[in-house]
Amino acid sequence: MTQNKYYEEMKELARSVRSEYGLTTPRVRKSDIGRIYKTHKIKYDLWPLKNSPPTAKFKKLRGAFFYDEYGATIMISRSLPEAPALFTMCHELKHFLVDRNLKSVLCGEYNQNENIEVGAEVFAAEMLFPDADFIAGLVQMGVKEGECTSEDLVRLKHSTKATISYAGMVKKAYFLRFARNGILDNVKWMKLEEKMYGVPIYKQIQRQRKQAEGLYC
Structure with missing residues (x-):
């Protein structure tokens, strides 16, 4: 599959999710994405966890996705402002819908050029404001x-x-x-x-x- 075809499929997936959950405008809220998380039984946490100092390794972490026998967990950086946090929630949703076979994906500046990460960015942008x-x-x-x-x-x-x-x-x-x-x-x-x-x-x-x-x- 070519990169362009993959990215178009991510856009189509985003449009399908928007339709399924009745998102008809570019005004998408955290509660809307939270509703999708709840439907899929995705656990949602902020990083770093309370009373747990961030490590240097994860200093640039924006979000993370984990999937194991207990289900899915998505973590979002506490330091992100409202709009970037919402975008990252959508970004990580793509990993749940498409990349569960990877078991875990850490999303930061260091891997943003990988295909699965670019695909997640494309998905998130289409979720929030369709082309x-x-x-x-x-x-x-x-x-x-x-x-x-x-x-x-x-x-x-x-x-x-x-x-x-x-x-x-x-x-x-x-x-x-x-x-x-x-x-x-x-x-x-x-x-x-x-x-x-x-x-x-x-x-x-x-x-x-x-x-x-x-x-x-």
């Missing part, structure tokens, strides 16, 4: 191939309430040829989003709390 929806969203906004800007991606994420990270959206924009290579690199996405749509309510509350704490210090 067809991504293309349709940009076309509806009037964006042509090769002309997508950083502002366009912010508008797309905002209008769809997509939970995929901006890093994931950038990869899609490049892969689907909506953006010229390099044009979306080094963008300060949160600052751009706040410039276009204002500071989110939760951030306003956080800042107000910090200011109030400062008054009483």
Whole structure:
């Protein structure tokens, strides 16, 4: 099987899972993936475990999948922000669905170029924001191939309430040829989003709390 065919099969698998669990928009939550985990009786933990210091060997670990006679366990790094953690949950789901014969898969920067890891990245990206929806969203906004800007991606994420990270959206924009290579690199996405749509309510509350704490210090 060629790499491209394998990656297309991972996309098709992701679309099948989305359909099975009623995921119809790019707004996928941790609870949605948790529901899939529960159906398959997958045990879910955060790494490192409580009261267990991380080892140097696993310093760059984003996620891990284990499968034995007791069933499946998926572990996600505690240090990951919300969007990367969600992506990693989807990534590890692919290992459960496709790679159980391997018994265990450790997912970090050191093995991200292996086929099974790239396949898991492709699966996760399609789970969170299917290519067809991504293309349709940009076309509806009037964006042509090769002309997508950083502002366009912010508008797309905002209008769809997509939970995929901006890093994931950038990869899609490049892969689907909506953006010229390099044009979306080094963008300060949160600052751009706040410039276009204002500071989110939760951030306003956080800042107000910090200011109030400062008054009483």
